Amino acid sequence: MNVQTVIRPALLCLAACLIGAPASAHHSTAMFEWGKEKTLSGTIDKYEWTQPHTFIWVVVPGKDGKVQQWGFEGMSPSWLGRRGWGIHSLTRGDKVKLAYYPLRDGRQGGFYVRITLPDGRTLEALPQRPK
Amino acid sequence: MRARIPIALVAAAIASGTLGACSGAAPDSASTKTTPSETPSKENSPYAQLAKLPDWSGVWEPMRFARPSAGETPPAPPKLTPAYAGQYAAFEEKNKSTPGINFVSEVANCVPPGVPGSMQQPYPIEFLFTPGRVTVLIETYSLIRRIYTDGSPPPAEPDPSYQGTSVGHWEGDTLVVETTGILPETSPLNGINGHSDKLRITERIRLAEPDVLEITTTRDDPAVFVEPYTTTAHYQRHRDWKIMEYVCAQNNRDRLDEHGNPAFSLERKPGE
Numbered sequence: 001m002n003v004q005t006v007i008r009p010a011l012l013c014l015a016a017c018l019i020g021a022p023a024s025a026h027h028s029t030a031m032f033e034w035g036k037e038k039t040l041s042g043t044i045d046k047y048e049w050t051q052p053h054t055f056i057w058v059v060v061p062g063k064d065g066k067v068q069q070w071g072f073e074g075m076s077p078s079w080l081g082r083r084g085w086g087i088h089s090l091t092r093g094d095k096v097k098l099a100y101y102p103l104r105d106g107r108q109g110g111f112y113v114r115i116t117l118p119d120g121r122t123l124e125a126l127p128q129r130p131k
Numbered sequence: 132m133r134a135r136i137p138i139a140l141v142a143a144a145i146a147s148g149t150l151g152a153c154s155g156a157a158p159d160s161a162s163t164k165t166t167p168s169e170t171p172s173k174e175n176s177p178y179a180q181l182a183k184l185p186d187w188s189g190v191w192e193p194m195r196f197a198r199p200s201a202g203e204t205p206p207a208p209p210k211l212t213p214a215y216a217g218q219y220a221a222f223e224e225k226n227k228s229t230p231g232i233n234f235v236s237e238v239a240n241c242v243p244p245g246v247p248g249s250m251q252q253p254y255p256i257e258f259l260f261t262p263g264r265v266t267v268l269i270e271t272y273s274l275i276r277r278i279y280t281d282g283s284p285p286p287a288e289p290d291p292s293y294q295g296t297s298v299g300h301w302e303g304d305t306l307v308v309e310t311t312g313i314l315p316e317t318s319p320l321n322g323i324n325g326h327s328d329k330l331r332i333t334e335r336i337r338l339a340e341p342d343v344l345e346i347t348t349t350r351d352d353p354a355v356f357v358e359p360y361t362t363t364a365h366y367q368r369h370r371d372w373k374i375m376e377y378v379c380a381q382n383n384r385d386r387l388d389e390h391g392n393p394a395f396s397l398e399r400k401p402g403e
Contacts, residue, residue, distance in 0.1 A: 027238070046403070
């Protein structure tokens with residue numbers, strides 16, 4: 001990564017990219033509809049506090065009664081761990097509301113942006129727009 | 132009573148001369164003694180000299196978005212040779228059609244970026260000063276750069292490597308680093324994959340403000356750049372941060388697929 005190639009796309013796409021565009025230096029973020037926020041309510045199945053990305057597995061009841069599984073990639077412990085998150089931020093069984101940027105290919109997954117916990121607290125998972 | 136026994140033993144050992152060597156009273160110590168002019172005083176020893184260097188202690192986080200908005204103009208696009216202009220234009224075009232970070236490289240497969248990309252990852256770096264060397268520890272991918280500042284020249288034909296071979300010198304409080312011998316399959320700039328074995332990276336590193344480190348990076352490779360191309364990055368100091376472990380292969384679900392795009396694997400192993 002370098003300043004030049006980060007700035008240029010940021011200027012091109014303005015607001016959409018300004019919120020957390022550098023989600024990863026590890027890979028392209030073009031596979032997500034970056035900035036097109038959606039929400040999902042479900043139950044935490046597993047929180048993977050791992051490099052190069054954290055991962056949240058969420059289960060939701062499907063229309064057919066079967067449990068559906070969703071997978072969300074997030075920022076790394078390197079970023080989240082310095083902003084109040086930790087390995088115990090999410091626990092199996094927590095009923096959460098999750099805001100995410102969806103995968104472009106339509107699979108049940110995306111990049112998580114924000115989590116609202118059972119006690120109502122909200123955890124931001126991406127850099128906020130400078131105020 | 133039991134506590135007194137070891138003390139008594141030590142006292143006996145000293146009395147019998149068993150510990151004499153430790154106390155500097157070995158019989159042959161005079162023969163290895165150097166003349167005062169050859170003995171560096173504590174004040175001008177190589178380690179004491181380090182105190183004259185600027186204070187770069189703490190951990191440095193790339194500022195990225197925050198900093199360029201503070202009145203800086205983005206640099207002009209690079210002037211590229213025909214061999215590389217095409218892939219860069221395609222990269223720029225892709226950034227318009229699918230906003231986001233569109234670079235595709237082996238880094239998604241946990242192959243580390245080369246210099247200069249390794250200095251421009253999202254997570255912090257730190258600097259260690261020892262006599263004759265500056266060592267950069269890079270959290271992302273757990274990389275190490277050894278910059279030799281003892282005046283020794285770089286090897287004439289360095290084995291190509293991701294971090295290359297770096298020599299540096301101080302110009303006042305600015306560390307100037309020259310790096311060559313960088314693996315030709317690495318990316319010298321986002322949107323450009325590959326370069327020649329002539330790539331030379333010059334970094335000028337200094338404190339722009341008490342807690343802001345500035346790194347100006349110049350890329351020189353006639354095979355890629357019509358003229359040397361320079362960018363500037365800033366880093367915020369965090370004195371209370373510690374570098375974290377970063378093992379990319381721990382849980383990488385984004386290996387490149389057959390089209391060269393991150394796979395985003397939703398596969399789970401049984402019991403996972």
